[in-house]
Amino acid sequence: MIQLYIPLNFLGVLYREIKQSLTDLDKMFVLMDREREVADAPAATALALQGAPDVVFDHVSFAYESDRPILQDISFTIPAGKTVAVVGPSGSGKSTLARLMFRFYDVQQGNICIAGQDIRQVTQSSVRRALGIVPQDTVLFNDTVAYNIAYGQPGASQSQIEEAARAARIHDFIASTPKAYQTSVGERGLKLSGGEKQRVAIARTLLKNPPILVFDEATSALDSANERAIQAELASVAQNKTTLVIAHRLSTVVDAHEILVMESGRIIERGNHAALLAQQGRYASMWSMQQNAEVSHSSVATSSAT
Ligand code: ATP
DSSP states (O other), X not given: OHHHHHHHHHHHHHHHHHHHHHHHHHHHHHHHHHHHHOOOOTTOBOOXXXXXXXXXXXXXXXXXXXXXXXXXXXXXXXXXXXXXXXEOSTTSSHHHHHHHHTTSSOOSEEEEEETTEETTSBOHHHHHHHEEEEOSSOOOOSEEHHHHHHTTSTTOOHHHHHHHXXXXXXXXXXHHSTTGGGOXXXXXXXXXXXXXXHHHHHHHHHHHOOSEEEEEOOOSOOOHHHHHHHHHHHHHHHTTSXXXXXXXXXXXXXXXXXXXXXXXXXXXXXXXXXXXHHHTSHHHHHHHHHHHHHHHHHHHHHHHHO
């Protein structure tokens, strides 16, 4: 029995090792692909910033695969410290704008400048340090909530972590759990709701305190109280930061400096909320559809409550 067990056990270890090295290889190929995709220019220096910078997309065109253009001739400016929102149907290219800002890919035409510097001419690491993202789906590590908030800012003190959590309105919830900031979260720990996870992401971003922010709004429907809360959090995080909001609910974009309406990789309408409503075009009809949906939703809720 022992004789049989040892080889099987050995095979198990071997299998795990091979599997692990394959996973590492996979990761390496992904990294190599990225490296091939974008590389620092030989004389690249760090992005030079003083406070919140402006971000300019100038006649940008981009395709993931050469035969399928995704973004076509996109130009817009996010002035320093202001918010620009992007709306449009699924697949219209909204998240691609964010990926290009992080320089996960290089544009094929045009350029993207941060504080007047073409992001292809500065180091990728300095670009990524300047940017923070609050993603739709936050990845939580199987670790404590404190670790998860401090991720990206190792060495943050407990009081800094708590300050960020308070600003993201997740502190009271964390404090109410038995082990507070030492509570394990993630797959094997406390399960957090989508909204709570997004608040952890907001706290994480507040702690990193980047001058440029990308807020990828969750697609999941929220009740109006939660929606108002998230909007208030967004407003507090975005204060004095140059922000791109990828929005799925138009109520989030009402106060944006400019709203870009995208369709099939092009900007088909642009302006602030009032100007877009006055145009009575695509945005105006999206707005009235959402308003009607909300009215019918709340009348269903009222009639089912009575
Ligand atoms: P959603 O609102 O659903 O998030 P989106 O407007 O953000 O959509 P993008 O994610 O920017 O859309 O995608 C734009 C197009 O690019 C889609 O047709 C998508 O299939 C394609 N695409 C996205 N990522 C890749 C990729 N890595 N390789 C090839 N095509 C891709």
